[in-house]
Amino acid sequence: MSPASPAPFGALRQQLLDAASAFAGAPDALAGILSGMVDDVDRALRxxxxxxxxxxxxxxxxxxxxxxxxxxxxxxxxxxxxxxxxxxxxxxxxxxxxxxxxxxxxxxxxxxxxxxxxxxxxxxxxxxxxxxxxxxxxxxxxxxxxxxxxxxxxxxxxxxxxxxxxxxxxxxxxxxxxxxxxxxxxxxxxxxxxxxxxxxxxxxxxxxxxxxxxxxxxxxxxxxxxxxxxxxxxxxxxxxxxxxxxxxxxxxxxxxxxxxxxxxxxxxxxxxxxxxxxxxxxxxxxxxxxxxxxxxxxxxxxxxxxxxxxxxxxxxxxxxxxxxxxxxxxxxxxxxxxxxxxxxxxxxxxxxxxxxxxxxxxxxxxxxxxxxxxxxxxxxxxxxxxxxxEPGPVTDRLSGFLSAPPALDGLDEAELLGWCVDIVRLARRNGYLASTADAIAVFETSILLAGLRNRARPTPYDFADAAVTCIEKDVVPGRRDVRRLCEILLGGDRVGQVGYHALPPLARDVYDRLSPLGVDPEKRTVQRALLDLGTNPELVPCSNVLWILRRLLPEGAVRPIMGTRRLGERSIQESWDLAIGRHQRSIIELGYEGVTVEQVLEQRLRRTVWAPEATAADALAAVEDAIVYLGGRRFADELGARAVELLAAERTVDDAPEVLRRIRRLLAHYRATEPVLPAWCEAFVAGGYAHYCTLLPTSFVDDDTGVRQVAAVLGFLLTMEGLALTLGCDRAQLELAVRQSHPEAPAKVALLWAAQSQLGLLSTAELRERCDGLLANPLVVPAFPQYLSGFVQALEPVPALTPFVVEVMSNAFARLPDAVLLPWLPILITTLRDQARELVPVLVREAGRTFPAGLHALDAWVPPWSARSARTALETAGSAATASAVATTAGAAGPVTDLLAGHPAACDAVAALLGCDAGWQPVTQAAGPSGHREAGHREAGELLARYPATAGAVAGLLTSVPGRSG
Structure with missing residues (x-):
C-alpha cells in the first residue's frame, strides 16, 4: 500500500471531539470513544x-x-x-x-x-x-x-x-x-x-x-x-x-x-x-x-x-x-x-x-x-x-459519508406491485380469503409504513408487515402464516445439497446399494419404495440397508409402511417411505463413524454395552439388534457374554422386567433356530437364577423396589427354573430365599403368597382362607386393591393362579357392601391400570371362561367355588336336626344307629374323611338291650354328635334307595 498522508482523518477527529465537548460540556469518555474509533480506522487502513x-x-x-x-x-x-x-x-x-x-x-x-x-x-x-x-x-x-x-x-x-x-x-x-x-x-x-x-x-x-x-x-x-x-x-x-x-x-x-x-x-x-x-x-x-x-x-x-x-x-x-x-x-x-x-x-x-x-x-x-x-x-x-x-493514498471518505444525507431511491412501483399481486395469489393457494382489494391494500399500506419509518421506498420488511396486517388479520387457515408466505415469495428458504462425489464413502455406499429401488436419494420429497422380496430376491440387500438405516437415522428418514423385522420374522413384501434427501446431514455424519452402515451399527452396539452406565437389559437389547440387523453368531455371542458380566454386577432389580422379557424372547429364538443354546445363554440363566435368588429377600422389603420388579424377579426364577436346574442350580436356594422374604407392603405380600403357593409351601385352601380373612377385616379392606394388584402381577410367574384371582375378585365384589365397594372400586381400577395394565386381559379371558356367556343363564348360574361351599353348608344344616334327635333320644332304638352298626365299613370311611381316628369299641353282653346300645354305640354316638349333618345326609341317601326301609 502506498504511503498515506500524515493525518487523513485529522479533520474528522477534530469534528468529533468538538461535538463530544458540546454535547457533554467537557472532554470525557465519549470523546475518547469517538477519537478512538477514528484511530482504529486510521490504523487498519495504514x-x-x-x-x-x-x-x-x-x-x-x-x-x-x-x-x-x-x-x-x-x-x-x-x-x-x-x-x-x-x-x-x-x-x-x-x-x-x-x-x-x-x-x-x-x-x-x-x-x-x-x-x-x-x-x-x-x-x-x-x-x-x-x-x-x-x-x-x-x-x-x-x-x-x-x-x-x-x-x-x-x-x-x-x-x-x-x-x-x-x-x-x-x-x-x-x-x-x-x-x-x-x-x-x-x-x-x-x-x-x-x-x-x-x-x-x-x-x-x-x-x-x-x-x-x-x-x-x-x-x-x-x-x-x-x-x-x-x-x-x-x-x-x-x-x-x-x-x-x-x-x-x-x-x-x-x-x-x-x-x-x-x-x-x-x-x-x-x-x-x-x-x-x-x-x-x-x-x-x-x-x-x-x-x-x-x-x-x-x-x-x-x-x-x-x-x-x-x-x-x-x-x-x-x-x-x-x-x-x-x-x-x-x-x-x-x-x-x-x-x-x-x-x-x-x-x-x-x-x-x-x-x-x-x-x-x-x-x-x-x-x-x-x-x-x-x-x-x-x-x-x-x-x-x-x-x-494500485490503491491510492488513504483519504478521508468518512466525513462525506457521515455528513451527506442518504441517497433516497425512488419507489419501484413495478417491483412492489408484483409483490402485492404474488402474495395475494400465494395466500389464496394457502386458504386465505384474499382478493384484488387486499393487493391494493397491501400496496398502499407498504408505502404508508415506509413513510412512517422515514423510508423513501418500502423494504421487504415493510411489505411483509403490510401483508400480515391486510391479509392474515387474526386467522391462519393453514400451516403457513402470511409472514412465512412473504419469505417464500421473496426467495424462500433455499436448502443446499452435497453432491455425490463430495459425500463420504459410507453415504456413497448407501446410495449405491439403494439404487435397485429406483428412487432418487437426492430428492427432498418423500418417495415410496415397494419391495416384493419373494418375487425379487435381489432386493433383499436393499431391505437390509433400509432396516439398518431405520435403526441409525432419525425418525422419519426411512419409515416402514408394511413389513416387520423382529426375531424370527421376515416379511415377504415391504413398503417404505423414504426421505433420505431431507436427512442427508445425518447420513453424512454416519460416514464419520465408519465405512459401511453395518460397521457403524456394530460400533454403536459395542459402545452401548461397554459404556459405564450399561445394564444387562441394554446388553440383551444389543444382542437382539445384532441378530436382527447383522446376523451371525460371533458378535451376538460377544455381546451376550457382556450381558452375563453386567447381570452379575447389578445390585438392584430395577431392570428385571426388561431382562425377563428379552431373555425369554432370545431363548425362544435360539430354541427354534439352533440345535443347542449358546454358552452365554446358559451362563446367563444359571447366573441369573443364583443372582436373583440372592436379591429376592432384599427386593421384597425395599421400599424403592416396585411390585413390577419383584414380580419380574419371581418370573425369572419360576419360569426359568427348569432350565436352571438342568444347568446345575439348586432349588433349595429359591425356597430359602422365599422363606427369608418378609414383605410388609400389601402387593408384595400377595406376591409372596403366590410364590409360596407355586413352591408348595402354601396350599390353595390356606391361600383362600387368608384372602377370606382379609375381606372379613374392615381395617384391611381399604388396602385390598393392593393385594389384588400383587395377585395380578403374580399371574406372570404363576399363571396357574389365574382362576384363583378371578375367584378372589368375584368374592370381593359379592361380599363387600356398597358403602365400602363404591369408594374402593376407583382405587382398584387405577391400581390395576398403573401396575398391571398388560395382565388385565389375562383375567378377562379367564373370567370369560368362568362366567356364563349369556344373560339368560346368569340367574341360574352358580360359581364353581360357591357351589362346593353351598353344598357343604346345606349338608351341615340338613343333618343338624337328625343329630339333635339322636341326642334327645339317647336310649331309643332308631334306624340311624342300626344302620351305622350294620355297615361299620362305610362309617369308618366317613370318619376317616372327617379326621376321626377312633375305631369301633367292643360291646359287653351283660348289659341289657339298653346297656348294649349305650356301651356298644358310645363311639358312634360321639361321632354323630360331632358330625350330625353328615350322618343325616348319609341316612337320607340310603333310606331313599328302593328296597330299603328304616
Missing amino acids: EELEIFPVCHHSPASALAMARRLREKQPKVIYLELCEDLRPLLEELRNCRLPVALQAFASDLDGFPAGWGPLSVVAPVTEASAEYQAIAYALDTPDVELVLVDRSADHVFQWLPREPAEPAAADGGDGNDTAGNDTAGNEEEAALHGDAVGVEIGDLRPRFAELEEHLLHHGRVRHWSEWWDQYVEQPLAGADYDTYRQVMVLIGSLFRRLRPSGDDRHARDEDRERYMWTRMREHLAASGADPAQCLYVCGAFHAASRVEQFGLAAEAPAYDISPRTATRWQYGLIPSSHSAVEAQFGLASGSVSVAAATWTKAVARSGVAPFRLEGQRGARARRPRTVAPV
Whole structure:
C-alpha cells in the first residue's frame, strides 16, 4: 500500500471531539470513544497487509469483494476460517449452496466426556464475501488461499470447562446461538443440529442497551432490519474506500461499546493473535509480497488493538497450543437459510432477503460475481482479465459519508406491485380469503409504513408487515402464516445439497446399494419404495440397508409402511417411505463413524454395552439388534457374554422386567433356530437364577423396589427354573430365599403368597382362607386393591393362579357392601391400570371362561367355588336336626344307629374323611338291650354328635334307595 498522508482523518477527529465537548460540556469518555474509533480506522487502513472487513452473509460485502478481487487480483488470500477446513473447499464444486463445512468428533481425547460429540460448522452462501474469495482463489491460477483462524480443536480448547453442553456456547465471533422463530420451518432450521457455528464478520452490538437504542430510534423490529436499512443499502453502491472505512468504523464502535464483563473479549483477542501469527508464519515461509496479499476478516477483528496486529508489530509471536489427540472427521453437510438464521440468532427470513438483495444488486451494478467452475445450481462465470489497480493514498471518505444525507431511491412501483399481486395469489393457494382489494391494500399500506419509518421506498420488511396486517388479520387457515408466505415469495428458504462425489464413502455406499429401488436419494420429497422380496430376491440387500438405516437415522428418514423385522420374522413384501434427501446431514455424519452402515451399527452396539452406565437389559437389547440387523453368531455371542458380566454386577432389580422379557424372547429364538443354546445363554440363566435368588429377600422389603420388579424377579426364577436346574442350580436356594422374604407392603405380600403357593409351601385352601380373612377385616379392606394388584402381577410367574384371582375378585365384589365397594372400586381400577395394565386381559379371558356367556343363564348360574361351599353348608344344616334327635333320644332304638352298626365299613370311611381316628369299641353282653346300645354305640354316638349333618345326609341317601326301609 502506498504511503498515506500524515493525518487523513485529522479533520474528522477534530469534528468529533468538538461535538463530544458540546454535547457533554467537557472532554470525557465519549470523546475518547469517538477519537478512538477514528484511530482504529486510521490504523487498519495504514496496515501494509490490506485488510478487507466483511459482515457475515452481507450482499454489500460480497459485492465489494467481487469488485476488489477484480481490481487488485491478489496472489494470496488470508481468510478468517478454521485452518483445518481447507481440504473441504475443493468439494464445494460438487454441491448446491448453501452448504456448511463441518468438523466432527465422537471419540474425545482431552475434552470432558459429557461434551461429545463435538461438531463445528461454517455455513457458506453465495451472497457472502467469503464465498467470493474462495471461488476466486480456487479458479484463478497461481492464487493461494490460506485459512488462518484457529482449528476446530482449538475452538473447544478455548471454551470454559464448566458448561455441560459446549455446543450451545458461542461459536467464536461472539454471536449467541439462541434459536429464533423459523416460521414453521423447523426441519430446515435444524440442519446444523447443535453444532458450534464459526462465521466471518459478526457485526452486532454486544451491549443490549445499545442495540435496543438503535432499534427504537431506527423504527425497526429487529437487528437484521436495522442493518439492511442503515448499512446494507447505503453501502451497496459505495466505492471501495468508503466501504472499508465505514465497516471498520462500525466494528470499532461495537468493539468499544461492549460490556466490560464480556467473557468473550479474551477469546476474541486470542483469535486475532492467532491469525496474525499464522499470516506472519506464511509470509516468512513463502516469501510472498504483502502488497499482493489480502486479509479477509470480520470488521470486528479489523479494528483489533492486540500487540501482534500488523506486520510491523514488534510483539513476539503468539504461542499456539498443540491440538489434542481427538480424531476429527471433516465433511460437507446441507445447510439452508433458516439453519443459518437459527444458529446465529438472525431474524427469520433475513438471509432469504439478503439473497434477494444480492441478486438485485448484481443485476443493477453489472458486477460479475465469482462462481466455482462446475458449481451445481449456478452458471459459472470466468473472471475477466483486468489489469491490477494500485490503491491510492488513504483519504478521508468518512466525513462525506457521515455528513451527506442518504441517497433516497425512488419507489419501484413495478417491483412492489408484483409483490402485492404474488402474495395475494400465494395466500389464496394457502386458504386465505384474499382478493384484488387486499393487493391494493397491501400496496398502499407498504408505502404508508415506509413513510412512517422515514423510508423513501418500502423494504421487504415493510411489505411483509403490510401483508400480515391486510391479509392474515387474526386467522391462519393453514400451516403457513402470511409472514412465512412473504419469505417464500421473496426467495424462500433455499436448502443446499452435497453432491455425490463430495459425500463420504459410507453415504456413497448407501446410495449405491439403494439404487435397485429406483428412487432418487437426492430428492427432498418423500418417495415410496415397494419391495416384493419373494418375487425379487435381489432386493433383499436393499431391505437390509433400509432396516439398518431405520435403526441409525432419525425418525422419519426411512419409515416402514408394511413389513416387520423382529426375531424370527421376515416379511415377504415391504413398503417404505423414504426421505433420505431431507436427512442427508445425518447420513453424512454416519460416514464419520465408519465405512459401511453395518460397521457403524456394530460400533454403536459395542459402545452401548461397554459404556459405564450399561445394564444387562441394554446388553440383551444389543444382542437382539445384532441378530436382527447383522446376523451371525460371533458378535451376538460377544455381546451376550457382556450381558452375563453386567447381570452379575447389578445390585438392584430395577431392570428385571426388561431382562425377563428379552431373555425369554432370545431363548425362544435360539430354541427354534439352533440345535443347542449358546454358552452365554446358559451362563446367563444359571447366573441369573443364583443372582436373583440372592436379591429376592432384599427386593421384597425395599421400599424403592416396585411390585413390577419383584414380580419380574419371581418370573425369572419360576419360569426359568427348569432350565436352571438342568444347568446345575439348586432349588433349595429359591425356597430359602422365599422363606427369608418378609414383605410388609400389601402387593408384595400377595406376591409372596403366590410364590409360596407355586413352591408348595402354601396350599390353595390356606391361600383362600387368608384372602377370606382379609375381606372379613374392615381395617384391611381399604388396602385390598393392593393385594389384588400383587395377585395380578403374580399371574406372570404363576399363571396357574389365574382362576384363583378371578375367584378372589368375584368374592370381593359379592361380599363387600356398597358403602365400602363404591369408594374402593376407583382405587382398584387405577391400581390395576398403573401396575398391571398388560395382565388385565389375562383375567378377562379367564373370567370369560368362568362366567356364563349369556344373560339368560346368569340367574341360574352358580360359581364353581360357591357351589362346593353351598353344598357343604346345606349338608351341615340338613343333618343338624337328625343329630339333635339322636341326642334327645339317647336310649331309643332308631334306624340311624342300626344302620351305622350294620355297615361299620362305610362309617369308618366317613370318619376317616372327617379326621376321626377312633375305631369301633367292643360291646359287653351283660348289659341289657339298653346297656348294649349305650356301651356298644358310645363311639358312634360321639361321632354323630360331632358330625350330625353328615350322618343325616348319609341316612337320607340310603333310606331313599328302593328296597330299603328304616
